[in-house]
Amino acid sequence: MRSDGSALSLRRWVRSAGFAWAGVSQAYRTQANFRIEVWAGVLAVALALLLRAPLAPILLACALVLGLELVNTALEAVVDLVSPELHPLAKVAKDAAAGAVLVASVGALLVGLAVLGPPLLRALG
Numbered sequence: 001m002r003s004d005g006s007a008l009s010l011r012r013w014v015r016s017a018g019f020a021w022a023g024v025s026q027a028y029r030t031q032a033n034f035r036i037e038v039w040a041g042v043l044a045v046a047l048a049l050l051l052r053a054p055l056a057p058i059l060l061a062c063a064l065v066l067g068l069e070l071v072n073t074a075l076e077a078v079v080d081l082v083s084p085e086l087h088p089l090a091k092v093a094k095d096a097a098a099g100a101v102l103v104a105s106v107g108a109l110l111v112g113l114a115v116l117g118p119p120l121l122r123a124l125g
């Protein structure tokens, strides 16, 4: 009985993960900003590996930016669904969600500079 339940939970988890991956893949295909952030993250991780810099802060910063970009994409879709016409509250919602991505991106840039800057300067100098 218990193993049947575990198998069912695993199947549900795999199914949910499939939907979640579809969301990531859809965002990559349709959102230019998401693609830029993915490749900026890949570049930062590659640099960290090359320079033997700490990887954890870079990975965390990338996950924060990409996660918030996905939330921003979801919120834009919901706003467009419920308010296809212009509305001041729709503007507040979209601008605040975009602001969250901006704040995370500036933070990620600063983390990147702090973590990768010194080893990069040593390697170049």
Ligand SMILES: Nc1ncnc2c1ncn2[C@@H]1O[C@H](COP(=O)(O)OP(=O)(O)OP(=O)(O)O)[C@@H](O)[C@H]1O
Pocket (backbone or CB within 6 Å): 031, 033, 076, 079, 083, 084, 085, 086, 087, 088, 090, 091, 094, 095, 098
């Ligand atoms: N329904 C709306 N009512 C009022 N203002 C809106 C509405 N939709 C969009 N806006 C304004 O236009 C801006 C751009 O909205 P848009 O939906 O084009 O998103 P975006 O920032 O271009 O993102 P993306 O390029 O990912 O679609 C919003 O940040 C908001 O200020």
